[in-house]
Amino acid sequence: MYAQMVESGTSDDSAEAEAFQRRIDAGEKIEPKDWMPEGYRKTLIRQIGQHAHSEIVGQLPEGNWITRAPTLERKAILLAKVQDEAGHGLYLYCAAETLGVSRDELTEMLLDGRMKYSSIFNYPTLTWADMGAVGWLVDGAAIMNQVPLQRTSYGPYSRAMIRICKEESFHQRQGFDIMMKMANGTEAQKKMAQDALDRFWYPSLMMFGPSDKDSVHSAQSMAWKIKMNTNDELRQKFVDQTVPQAEYLGLAVPDPDLRWNETKGGYDFSEPDWSEFFEVIKGNGPCNRERLAARNKAWDEGKWVRDAMLAHARKKRAAKMVAE
Numbered sequence: 533m534y535a536q537m538v539e540s541g542t543s544d545d546s547a548e549a550e551a552f553q554r555r556i557d558a559g560e561k562i563e564p565k566d567w568m569p570e571g572y573r574k575t576l577i578r579q580i581g582q583h584a585h586s587e588i589v590g591q592l593p594e595g596n597w598i599t600r601a602p603t604l605e606r607k608a609i610l611l612a613k614v615q616d617e618a619g620h621g622l623y624l625y626c627a628a629e630t631l632g633v634s635r636d637e638l639t640e641m642l643l644d645g646r647m648k649y650s651s652i653f654n655y656p657t658l659t660w661a662d663m664g665a666v667g668w669l670v671d672g673a674a675i676m677n678q679v680p681l682q683r684t685s686y687g688p689y690s691r692a693m694i695r696i697c698k699e700e701s702f703h704q705r706q707g708f709d710i711m712m713k714m715a716n717g718t719e720a721q722k723k724m725a726q727d728a729l730d731r732f733w734y735p736s737l738m739m740f741g742p743s744d745k746d747s748v749h750s751a752q753s754m755a756w757k758i759k760m761n762t763n764d765e766l767r768q769k770f771v772d773q774t775v776p777q778a779e780y781l782g783l784a785v786p787d788p789d790l791r792w793n794e795t796k797g798g799y800d801f802s803e804p805d806w807s808e809f810f811e812v813i814k815g816n817g818p819c820n821r822e823r824l825a826a827r828n829k830a831w832d833e834g835k836w837v838r839d840a841m842l843a844h845a846r847k848k849r850a851a852k853m854v855a856e
């Protein structure tokens with residue numbers, strides 16, 4: 533089984549659950565102290581936690597290129613972007629904490645494999661053009677997924693998403709800017725840009741999750757407005773937005789069956805290899821072990837910092853109590 537099958541509590545037909553659903557249907561925001569079904573709380577912890585972990589693990593493939601960025605300006609921009617991802621992780625962990633789970637608990641669930649992070653970060657970043665492709669495609673897919681989440685029903689999550697989306701738009705543009713430089717550069721640079729698109733296209737399509745027929749959580753999450761669109765709806769929007777951008781760059785989307793469908797007003801395109809997707813989310817992608825090993829190492833080696841900060845906080849609190 534590839535999904536955690538968190539109990540979503542759909543059978544809850546108590547008066548409280550009915551009143552709760554009426555609030556959701558009326559577009560009200562749910563706040564931390566409000567009554568909520570246990571399944572709603574658990575689903576949010578799963579989704580927000582997974583999102584937070586994606587931001588943190590997502591720093592690794594890009595961090596790989598900070599020391600090798602081609603100019604000082606590119607290095608400063610990439611450094612700032614990677615730092616933004618850490619910030620996004622922190623807003624999201626804070627949003628998850630309002631649901632009664634601690635950041636340490638969430639981290640431990642990531643580190644021992646009980647929680648997931650986005651499949652995309654299990655692919656390697658082999659050349660500088662990959663920094664362009666990640667910004668353009670990965671942040672582009674993230675924006676497509678996250679803009680509707682600004683209207684999600686849980687207040688702290690929706691407010692975190694507003695801030696994150698502003699920064700993601702900048703990230704997407706810096707990626708496209710790298711792609712523009714490469715695609716209009718030397719033959720070797722153009723080849724590198726095409727190769728990055730070839731490798732990141734299908735993994736980017738996978739970011740939206742399995743096709744609707746295999747999505748186990750969509751129906752309940754959409755009824756609760758934890759999710760605003762289905763996986764396939766967002767994937768289609770992403771393809772429709774991205775194909776003209778690839779054409780503008782003079783690059784070819786690696787899909788021989790890609791074509792405009794006048795009737796539906798969108799592109800027909802090939803599905804990603806779903807068996808690859810399920811292998812990646814089960815932990816068998818090209819970089820899963822490397823990514824988790826890096827996060828475990830950082831957690832273990834940072835223990836003394838966490839201990840020191842806690843000791844300092846305790847000392848300050850004790851001094852304050854004596855003074856009072």
Ligand code: BYC
Pocket residue numbers: 534535536537538578579582583586587590591617648649650651652670671674677738739740741742746747748749750753759763813
């Ligand atoms: N990777 O029933 P489904 C970012 C799992 S961008 C891994 O459709 P759901 C960033 C799913 O969790 C990425 N796992 O699930 C960008 C479930 O398993 P569990 C983060 C995936 O939750 C740039 C199972 O498959 N964005 O952070 O309704 C730079 C069944 O799927 C994936 C978000 O997390 C995947 N791609 O829909 C830096 C956005 N797809 O949990 C950082 C918020 C599916 O039962 N999240 N699975 O074990 C969402 O919108 C939804 O969680 C998803 C999945 C669309 C991802």
